[in-house]
Amino acid sequence: MARIGFLGLGNMGLPMAKNLLAAGHDVVGFDVTPKAREAATAAGISVAEQAADVLSGAEAVITMLPAGDHVRAVYLGPDGLLAGAASGTLFIDCSTIDVASSREVHEAAAAQGHAMVDAPVSGGVSGAEAGTLTFMVGGNDDAFQRAKPHLDIMGRNIVHAGGAGNGQAAKICNNMILGISMIAVSEAFALGQRLGLDPKTFFDISSAASGSCWAMVNHNPVPGIVETSAANRDYQPGFAAAMMHKDLKLSQAAASQSGAATPLGAEATALYTLFVNAGNGGLDYSAIIKMIKGGPGA
Numbered sequence: 001m002a003r004i005g006f007l008g009l010g011n012m013g014l015p016m017a018k019n020l021l022a023a024g025h026d027v028v029g030f031d032v033t034p035k036a037r038e039a040a041t042a043a044g045i046s047v048a049e050q051a052a053d054v055l056s057g058a059e060a061v062i063t064m065l066p067a068g069d070h071v072r073a074v075y076l077g078p079d080g081l082l083a084g085a086a087s088g089t090l091f092i093d094c095s096t097i098d099v100a101s102s103r104e105v106h107e108a109a110a111a112q113g114h115a116m117v118d119a120p121v122s123g124g125v126s127g128a129e130a131g132t133l134t135f136m137v138g139g140n141d142d143a144f145q146r147a148k149p150h151l152d153i154m155g156r157n158i159v160h161a162g163g164a165g166n167g168q169a170a171k172i173c174n175n176m177i178l179g180i181s182m183i184a185v186s187e188a189f190a191l192g193q194r195l196g197l198d199p200k201t202f203f204d205i206s207s208a209a210s211g212s213c214w215a216m217v218n219h220n221p222v223p224g225i226v227e228t229s230a231a232n233r234d235y236q237p238g239f240a241a242a243m244m245h246k247d248l249k250l251s252q253a254a255a256s257q258s259g260a261a262t263p264l265g266a267e268a269t270a271l272y273t274l275f276v277n278a279g280n281g282g283l284d285y286s287a288i289i290k291m292i293k294g295g296p297g298a
Contacts, residue, residue: 001025004150005054007074007081008064008095009036009045012121015128016064016094016154018043023153028054052084060090060150067246068101075105087113090146094135096120096172098250099165100257106139106164115143118164119151120171124238126228132156136174138167172254175247179268179285181215182244186289189222200225221289230284241288242281245272 001024006017009031021027021044029040030048037047048054051074054061061081065071071093075081081091082105091109093102093116102118109116117139127133133155137144144160151158161170188211192202199222207217219238220226230238237243248269255262275291 002059002150003028003057005029005048005058005061006045006064007031007051007054007061009040010064011125012094012128013064014039014043014045015125016062016133017045019128019131019154020062020150021045025150025153028056028058030054052079052081055081055085055089058085058089060092060147061085062092062150063095065093065095065097067095068097071095071097071105072101076108082109082112082114085112085114089114090143091116092147092150093118094121096175096247096250097168099168099172099254102138102168103165115139115146116164117143117147118167119147120167121155122171122174123155126238128154135159136161136167136170138163138165138169140164168250169254172247172251175244176251176262176265176268178215179244179248179272180264181213182219182221182286182288183268183271183292185213185216186221186286186292189220190289190293215286219284219286221286230286231289235283235287235290237282237284239285240281241272241276241283241285244285245269245276245281248272 003026004020006013006027006029009017009029017027017029028046028048030051031037041047063074065074091114106116117137119135119137121133121135123133131154134157135151135155137160148158161167189199193199203225206212218228220229221231223231230236251265252269255265275288280287
């Protein structure tokens with residue numbers, strides 16, 4: 001079994017680290033938040049005094065951080081992970097960040113003799129807890145093969161998306177689809193109710209017809225229709241609106257940089273911006289139906 005460093009022990013990182021620990025790995029973690037460190041200690045994970053301490057003896061280091069700025073700060077520079085790691089250390093960045101930052105860190109890792117993959121995830125907290133996440137992995141073939149046994153413990157679907165940064169590209173494109181889809185589902189159910197359709201009846205029809213989609217079937221925004229939906233928990237998040245907003249903004253930055261036309265992605269970003277700015281970022285992304293039915297800030 002390997003010694004694995006894990007940086008970022010929040011809602012996603014902690015259950016991922018716990019699954020590695022349960023599989024027999026020696027996991028040493030760190031998080032800047034005292035509450036996260038306490039939860040990790042309670043789960044049996046050794047907690048380091050500072051981020052660089054997770055490098056000691058580590059065969060692999062996994063990071064799950066909020067944004068590209070955090071990833072660059074942790075990896076790069078004279079006191080960063082890359083400078084302090086033993087040659088050949090494997091780095092697995094599971095953060096969802098911009099493609100440019102990911103590729104910058106990949107390039108720096110290669111220059112210092114380290115293997116690296118970007119491996120953002122889909123599946124939410126429930127998937128992290130159950131070990132059923134989907135990992136979208138960018139990096140060369142050798143790094144992917146080294147990372148896969150660790151990812152197999154934390155996930156069910158491990159897909160090599162191509163070279164450096166392609167995992168991030170796949171993640172932001174996928175979540176752009178999800179954000180657009182949830183708005184479409186919300187609009188359709190809101191319209192159906194105004195036209196006198198019972199939401200459950202409409203679900204039974206549309207989920208078996210051409211309007212069916214993953215967002216409708218798994219995260220339906222109307223309470224009482226899909227058991228797993230956050231709508232049944234007063235929209236307490238499985239995937240927070242703030243996180244959807246972040247991913248949509250990443251998609252639009254990438255579209256601008258690459259010259260791609262994404263008009264629906266742009267509109268979805270604008271709507272989630274209104275929703276989050278009205279104080280709803282802590283609700284599930286499916287709660288946007290509240291705004292669709294009642295206007296901004298509803």
